[in-house]
Amino acid sequence: METKGYKYFTWFNYIFLILLSLLCIFPLVHVLALSFSSSSAASAGLVKLWPVEFTLSSYQYVAAKAEFWQSMFVSFQRVILGGLINFLLTVLLAYPLSRETKQFKPRTFLAWFLFMTMIFHGGLIPWYIVIKELQLLDTIWALVLPNAVPVFNVILLINFFRQLPKEMDEAAHVDGAGHWTILWKIYIPLSLPVLATITLFSLVMHWNSWFDGLILMNSPENYPLQSFLQTVVIQRDLSMIGSSDLESLSEISDRTLKSAQIFLGCLPILIVYPFLQKYFVKGIVIGGVKG
Amino acid sequence: MSKGLKVFFMILLAFSLIMTGCSDSSTSGDANEGSEDSGDVSIAENGDPLGKYDPVIEATFVRSVDETLKLLEGETVKDNVWLDYYRDELGINVKYEWIAPVGDQFDQKMNVTLASGDIPEFINVTPTQLKQLVDADMVMDLSKIYEGYAAPLTKEVLTADGTGPFDAATIDGKLFGLPNIDSSIDRAHFIWVRTDWLEKLGLPEPKTMDDVLKISEAFAKQDPDSNGKNDTTGLAVTKDLWDGYAGLTGFFNGYHAYPNIWIKDDGGKLVYGSIQPEMKKALKALQDMFKDGQIDKEFGVKPGGKVAEDPASGKNGLHFGQQWTSLWPLQSNRDQDSSAQWKAFPLVSVDNQPARPQITLGTTSWWAVKKGVKHPEAIVKMFNGFVEKNWGETAEFDKYYLPEGAEGTWKMSPPTPSPPMKNLEAFLSIREAVDNGTTDQLTGEAKVVYDRVKSHEDGDQTMWGWERIYGADGVFGIMKEYKDKDLFMRNEFNGAPTATMTQKQATLEQLQNEVFTKIILGSADISTFDKFVKDWKALGGEQITKEVNGWYKSIK
Numbered sequence: 148m149e150t151k152g153y154k155y156f157t158w159f160n161y162i163f164l165i166l167l168s169l170l171c172i173f174p175l176v177h178v179l180a181l182s183f184s185s186s187s188a189a190s191a192g193l194v195k196l197w198p199v200e201f202t203l204s205s206y207q208y209v210a211a212k213a214e215f216w217q218s219m220f221v222s223f224q225r226v227i228l229g230g231l232i233n234f235l236l237t238v239l240l241a242y243p244l245s246r247e248t249k250q251f252k253p254r255t256f257l258a259w260f261l262f263m264t265m266i267f268h269g270g271l272i273p274w275y276i277v278i279k280e281l282q283l284l285d286t287i288w289a290l291v292l293p294n295a296v297p298v299f300n301v302i303l304l305i306n307f308f309r310q311l312p313k314e315m316d317e318a319a320h321v322d323g324a325g326h327w328t329i330l331w332k333i334y335i336p337l338s339l340p341v342l343a344t345i346t347l348f349s350l351v352m353h354w355n356s357w358f359d360g361l362i363l364m365n366s367p368e369n370y371p372l373q374s375f376l377q378t379v380v381i382q383r384d385l386s387m388i389g390s391s392d393l394e395s396l397s398e399i400s401d402r403t404l405k406s407a408q409i410f411l412g413c414l415p416i417l418i419v420y421p422f423l424q425k426y427f428v429k430g431i432v433i434g435g436v437k438g
Numbered sequence: 439m440s441k442g443l444k445v446f447f448m449i450l451l452a453f454s455l456i457m458t459g460c461s462d463s464s465t466s467g468d469a470n471e472g473s474e475d476s477g478d479v480s481i482a483e484n485g486d487p488l489g490k491y492d493p494v495i496e497a498t499f500v501r502s503v504d505e506t507l508k509l510l511e512g513e514t515v516k517d518n519v520w521l522d523y524y525r526d527e528l529g530i531n532v533k534y535e536w537i538a539p540v541g542d543q544f545d546q547k548m549n550v551t552l553a554s555g556d557i558p559e560f561i562n563v564t565p566t567q568l569k570q571l572v573d574a575d576m577v578m579d580l581s582k583i584y585e586g587y588a589a590p591l592t593k594e595v596l597t598a599d600g601t602g603p604f605d606a607a608t609i610d611g612k613l614f615g616l617p618n619i620d621s622s623i624d625r626a627h628f629i630w631v632r633t634d635w636l637e638k639l640g641l642p643e644p645k646t647m648d649d650v651l652k653i654s655e656a657f658a659k660q661d662p663d664s665n666g667k668n669d670t671t672g673l674a675v676t677k678d679l680w681d682g683y684a685g686l687t688g689f690f691n692g693y694h695a696y697p698n699i700w701i702k703d704d705g706g707k708l709v710y711g712s713i714q715p716e717m718k719k720a721l722k723a724l725q726d727m728f729k730d731g732q733i734d735k736e737f738g739v740k741p742g743g744k745v746a747e748d749p750a751s752g753k754n755g756l757h758f759g760q761q762w763t764s765l766w767p768l769q770s771n772r773d774q775d776s777s778a779q780w781k782a783f784p785l786v787s788v789d790n791q792p793a794r795p796q797i798t799l800g801t802t803s804w805w806a807v808k809k810g811v812k813h814p815e816a817i818v819k820m821f822n823g824f825v826e827k828n829w830g831e832t833a834e835f836d837k838y839y840l841p842e843g844a845e846g847t848w849k850m851s852p853p854t855p856s857p858p859m860k861n862l863e864a865f866l867s868i869r870e871a872v873d874n875g876t877t878d879q880l881t882g883e884a885k886v887v888y889d890r891v892k893s894h895e896d897g898d899q900t901m902w903g904w905e906r907i908y909g910a911d912g913v914f915g916i917m918k919e920y921k922d923k924d925l926f927m928r929n930e931f932n933g934a935p936t937a938t939m940t941q942k943q944a945t946l947e948q949l950q951n952e953v954f955t956k957i958i959l960g961s962a963d964i965s966t967f968d969k970f971v972k973d974w975k976a977l978g979g980e981q982i983t984k985e986v987n988g989w990y991k992s993i994k
Contacts, residue, residue: 187770187774190746190750191770192751275554285536365535366537367503367537367539
């Protein structure tokens, strides 16, 4: 039933979306091109979308830079540890909360309790003091534990669980299955799309967050990759350069090095994304709409 | 900084104010103990400036590190020649509570630390932060400790830049911070011109403001790079207006206008430079230049790093800037095009009065000591040690300041007070040595710098930037002229930020920069300046002026 208008609309839609995606890709391509260009070409602003005076020297520099790999290691630690904890707690919370109030009395209270934390936040300084008093500062746990329960993901998962047919777990119940069996044998296998989605959310969250690393870590060796990268890309305040900093001036124009590090920094997510993406749309739509 | 970050900072600051208030009450017990302790201190008001503690005492600090640091093999930020010196010679074991990269990161971490009330024993702060700490009663009066423990050489270095560095840390007559002194004169501006373009176009060197305007016009319109395209700009300007590279400070000074600083008017009162009528003429001139296409159309959104691409790629040949711009960004221009030549010229004036370069206090941070610390004089001893080992009689410059093959070793000492005239002195001793043929007798910093200049003269193009600063017609030659003729226009206000300043200064500065940018862009008429003056006064400027003059009377 393709009317003319529909056809035009589709074409327009495609063109619009293609332009939109190009808009997202260009910066990345530009960074990639910069990272393969010579430093003098980069500082003269000659590099657009293709490397000028191709060289691998930035990557050689990064390869030899211990801090970069150290913080990469911290980031991997954080993502794996944090991802696992997120996953476990999300599933274990979502299951009881997806029951009826009859089955699980404190359900309403707990749900509201979780919801409140999404709206209200203690503020930066109290948050810092709590973590400090818990002796977590400067440990990997400071990056993992404060984010242990991603409430948004829990809500997604609750909604997904609730739309699964109740008859199934009634049947399982009659056959003698307990809650653990129902959760692991029925709910989890049925929820793969949404689980992939929330895993992706939590991985990306852990990989991308930089601010907590900055505030909670006491020495740069313990920074996760994004905190480290932030220190690399931030522009120096040029009105404040003192006479004693003359030596450091020559380093300002190292845009190629910055680009190489930025690109390597987003590589892992670029690799993970396509594999989880097929579940992505399905998971979030089903989880979200049928509330 | 993005808008989100700014909002975040405001919230952070608001919180930090509340929290310092709260933590005050919770730590008041400690604070009382502290004042008793500082009573003990008065027993030892006089002491050996470099005397060793036995047993070794522990002192906590926080510190910043920067990317460019290159230490010798085996040294780290926590274990290096400076910390060894302090521990082995002075008996002070330096411990860092945290370390963060210099800049935004350090500031954020510092704000959280201040707000949570858990500060290290010795802390390096800005005047605003110092004021907060004093208000929260967290730091102690250092007047007596300084008098009693500072070595003569340390006093000489710390007072070499006038009383400003001390005024800024004196609150209610008490000295709460020791200036981590740095050069003020090194912040003066110069005119940097690409001289190979001047020759190509047959233009004279700039002697008056008129010459500068002509050079700007010619560089924009007469195709100085001879590529047949109209792709060059006249005057480079950054969006922040006051940067050390491509800022406008030097341009305004040429019109006898002194933005952002407090100057004395004819009646002997302090007035704010940005609202004086001289500003208007300079702004008008900039507006005309912009209209004429001499200033980059997009300057309003370009930070220094972006503007720097123009000279680097040979599209700009004129800017106002500090003594270091030959190292960055001009060195990249030289790297690309070895025929490019730049030279610094003294600021020029619109009339027959000489242009006076304005300078602000070069010292930007002060050392404060937490109340209750057992040995507050340790910081003074470290000052003594730092000055002595770098510039004193027992100095070992090659070991402590700039060892061969390392960069920034001197920064490994927590306090880094440097003689304010040291760069100028290095230049003078180099020139003298060259004239007398005694360059082999140079020592310390002068020697290191001379070697760089020499290697450029021997053909190393990567050292070109250094030769432009310390060479025969280098910038510091002009600096000497500035100094000999006593041309510097100093910021007369060096006090701690006043009450209204803490509240309103940031808003007023933003208003000022917005209005100036709009005027230059031509989107606001030059008469907007008069409205700005009125607004400035009404929005708190009037009150600030009163407070500043109150302060000025109090120090006279």
